[in-house]
Amino acid sequence: MPVGVREADLRDPAACARIEAFVEATDGATPFHLPAWSRAVQDGCGQRTRYLLSEDARGAIVGVLPLTEMRSPLFGRALVSTGFGVDGGVLGDAVEPLAAGAWNLALRIGCPSVELRGGAAPAGWSSDDTSYLGFARDLAVDDDAELLAIPRKQRAEVRRSLGFDLEIVTGNDRKVLAEHYRVYAESVRNLGTPVFPAKLFRSVVNTMDADVLTVRHEGRAVASVLSLYHDGIVYPYWGGGTDAARGLRANDRMYFALMAHARARGCTRFDFGRSKTGTGAAAFKKNWGFVPEPRLYAKRSSGPAREVNPLNPKYALMVRTWKRLPLWAANAAGPWISRGLG
DSSP: OEEEEEEEOTTOHHHHHHHHHHHHHSTTOOGGGSHHHHHHHHHHHOOEEEEEEEEETTSOEEEEEEEEEEEETTTEEEEEETTTOSOOOOEESOHHHHHHHHHHHHHHHTOSEEEEESSOOOTTSEEESSSEEEEEEEOOSSHHHHHHHSOHHHHHHHHHHHTSOEEEEEEOSHHHHHHHHHHHHHHHHHHTOOOOOHHHHHHHHHHSSEEEEEEEETTEEEEEEEEEEETTEEEEEEEEEOHHHHHHTHHHHHHHHHHHHHHHTTOOEEEEEEEETTSHHHHHHHHTTOOEEEOOEEEEESSSOOOOOTTSGGGHHHHHHHHHSOHHHHHHHHHHHHTTTO
């Protein structure tokens, strides 16, 4: 039984090693539970990490809760588990003690709300299992079987993509990361969303098992995705394409190539991540044969909780305006704004 909750010092390699061992051995763990993710977010976005752990009477870890202290003049303050992740809620058998510890910490540091992404919902907290859907399935044994696993209509799009003269490049050096950032920044600008700081991507690649897969046409990158790898699962996380990608079916080629790349790396499962219910992104993933599963999020607040969902009508004008910004302006202002989204 847990006997206490305390904040871990992620500057201590021994403390991080203990947490990593617990995460690796615990069902339901994701890359967002790893100390490396918390450190990368703090380094890349400047938002402070608050990593809680619960221990039993012998000093063994029985539960962890990675938190990011989000402070933004535009979007308010909150403790988020985990910042810039789509999962990372309470992991292990100490849901109530860790939730109580997070709430007490929030009160102490002046954050009016706590947001948990994934894991169990603590008693008495508001929960939401309708806003987001998750998409994951096992990888097939080879490319031919993978094609057959894709529903007919999307399979035809993938076959079309294979007919274009497209080059696939993988890596994680600075040149590859810079190329990925150019593509991703254009993609999110077109969606009306500010781009994250480039330092966040560099920090993630430098501290975690991650790489970039890029699709080039005539020497120019048209689609690119930064993926995480954990426990035999590939997580395509930050991906997108330029305007040219649509006609070339470059996004279809990208994800099909990533399936093969992940398989070659020893992965057996493909986690397509979360999408908002009823959006085109969710429909795209369903077309690939992924069955949507509700994502459970929980929240506790001492007043009006922050709302950073871009589908919120209050942000509609902001989204429309952002789409019309010149790319240079969006890339200049975006990192400052997005570092407070979490």
